Amino acid sequence: MELLTHIRYALWGPFTVLLILGTGVYLTIQTRLVQVWCLPRLLRGRTQSKSGGLSPLQALCTSLGGTLGVGNLAGVAIAITLGGPGAVFYMLLAAFFGMATKYAELLLAVRFQISDGAPLGGPMVYLTRGAGLPRLAKVFAVCCIFSALGSGAAAQGGAIAEAVEAVCPAPPVLIGILTGILLLPVLYGGGERIARASSVLVPVMTVAYLTAGAAILWMHRDRLPAAFAAILSGALEPLAAGGGVLGLLTAHAVSDGFAKGVFSNEAGMGSAPIAHGCTTGAKPCEEGMLGAVEVFLDTFVVCLMTALVILVTGANESGRMGLSMTAAAFSELFGPLAEGFIAVTVLFLAVSTVLGWSFYGLACLRFLRVRRALRALYPLGVALSVAAAAHFPLTDLLYLCDISAALMAFPNLYGLWVLAPVVRRETKAFLKKP
Template identity: 40%
Template sequence: MKISAVIQQLNDVLHPLLWGWPVLAAILLAGANFTFRSGFFQFTHCKLWFKNTFGKLFSQNSRGRDGISPFQAVSTALAGSIGTGNIVGVATALTLGGAGAIFWMWVSALLGMMTIFSENVLGMKYRIKNSDGTWLGGAMYYLERGVHSRGLAVLFSIGCVLASFGMGNMAQSNSIAGALQDTFGVALPITGLVLAVLLTIMTFGGIRRIARVAERLVPFMAISYLLAAGIVLYCHRQMLPEVFRQIIEEAFGLRQAAGGIGGAAMANAMKTGVSRGVFTNEAGLGSSVMAHSGSTLKEPVEQGMWGIFQVFLDTIIMCTVTALVILCSGTLSSGKDGAALSAAAFSSVFGNYGGALISVCISLFAFATLLGWSYYGECGVRYLVGSRAVPAYRILFALSAIAGCTLDLHLVWGISDIFNSLMAFPNLIALFLLSGEVLDETTNYLAKCRQKEKAEGKRRLSAKIRRSYSSHSQKYESNKF
């Protein structure tokens, strides 16, 4: 029997166990735990986290010698999470789970906001300084230093390195090569060589170079995609009310209930939506915390709020827009799936250019994922065997992109979820065991904010009184004469 056949059989047995409802339920439970115990922080303090994230996008970010700016950190994290899942993954979710899957994707994202918030708080709290002066953080560090389990930290790091080569590299490079070949006729080996050269240049510049590229690439590709999708939605705007009604009804199996399959349809929509939501925003995996921990911010809770913003942009905005474009265009019933379904939806407005637009977007999104996961894998290698092995990893990572462009990767996609579970299991254990520390950090930060607001209010009142007194004094002096 071939090795690939053995791996496939092993995957068929392990996949339902390691990436089925038990893991997905644990991820949702972690988000619900922090949501309830924090007093629904992502909702009740929406103004606070929005002001500290989106409100500071256009301000001057501090770039110290000991790390990267908060915006660079979230851009790097978004580079790892905004990928083909936002285009291909959403289309697949719709074909597998119907329109109702989008509702459950929203639910997983709203809870995932607090999961990733908690990961970032712990990542900032337990991070360490690297020899080059930058910060190193991640689930492996709070597993070792917070949970005091070196074994779980090693397990997480192994899963991270394996996932960086699979889902984070070969799966992404294969998507880029396929898109460029189908649309522009670019040969697969050429795409692989170009990617290998670019990755070598990027990765050997370290986190600072990756962050500089990410802070330019991520906003550009996100804004461009949203503008194109906005045009499609505007042209199909009359369909929006019906589409939202369809999402809600199918989320609870109301449309299918007439045929006696309402419960099964709801369960299918729920599982598909939750799994795709986790796949796109990575909340619960502990991956993006490695990028966030490199921030120059000193306050863990503030960087945690950037994590909330990450999930908001990645899933609530990007994935929703893709879903609405497909549903409003009416192409879901075309029988197509994945990239072809998304291309058909955009072609409903852009004609023959729709396919080219999706190919370019897939290429940009997948390349951003390559950059983000190259750093995640590097962090895993550095933790396992030290910094001396990092150059070898960078070279191997670049060469893997060439292999990814030319190989059939159905098996890689299949076992990627198993690698994810190797990260999710230990990370979720840490989140539950250290949840009290996250809540303490959050409570202390909010108390500081209230004190600051009170002091600011007194300062404004004092200034107002001084201005009023000065005005009355001037009037009195003028009346004397």
């Protein structure tokens, strides 16, 4: 764990923080402040596609299935534990500029989409076709395959085991094994079955979670100003202590905020473009707008809700960590049933994330032209990863997630810088349309 901690903070040091922030700022300029105009444009868009498909808002709700997960609950709590309330500020900062990053990712995924029996897109495709970097594309694909087993399967499996163990007196390993077995039929059903399952699992629990969080914030509305003040003052503490700019960049509040922000909304990782790049009949800029709004809802709504609930209830001072801290915060509303509420929420969101990430991994295997017989073993590997993860502490698994997120982000971010002129041209042409 000491070695993992060093690797994690080395990867999420000043260079990575500046790279993510700089990419978001640069793409914000190239997209003419997409954060401002994307939602009005999206709401004015067509209500239904010509082929009778999903409306933009329906597609947005579906795509959130792969994004919402343990990062919204445990990740926020761990960020506050490691970096203090100030980490929340950097999560929001990462998300604001991440809106432009994800817009560009999805735009490029559709722009350079290929048809390989079925549509295929994502960083591995636009790094090859757009940037002319096939070797880097293969590096990304390999990192994504392993990240799907880590961030997508192991972390979610660990979260499920920790949450369910709190309400069910069963060994965590047994919970993990049962979860992996139950996931296998869906995982072997292919991309369509995965997409259908994800779109059903997430919406109900997300609405229930936000409703419960809003109720707690209303109960403690007098403490909200103090919570926001703690977030702002915590973000400024490194400067006040005389650490200067370097201290600001290397402080845990910054590192944990950016890492958990990226892990939650996935802006810059290059994972979500794989799903959007495999759609049919999509238009680059319209798909990009869905990504920008998706980041906003994920971090500015769900993650911020979690952080404020923790701060107004004082759960961050309870001595607990991760999901246990989040459950302690929600006990203000549910009392002894809080552990059960969090367990059910985590189960729904985590399973959806496992399914989404398994789709990403399978798409990268298809890009690498791995034989069909070997690809058939990948869902089994995902299920085994979910089962095995229940044996390890969730905090340790989230360190691995941060490491895998950085390894995926580096080639993807480089590709975004190379292809930024394409994003600018596509956006300029799109904005000229009535």
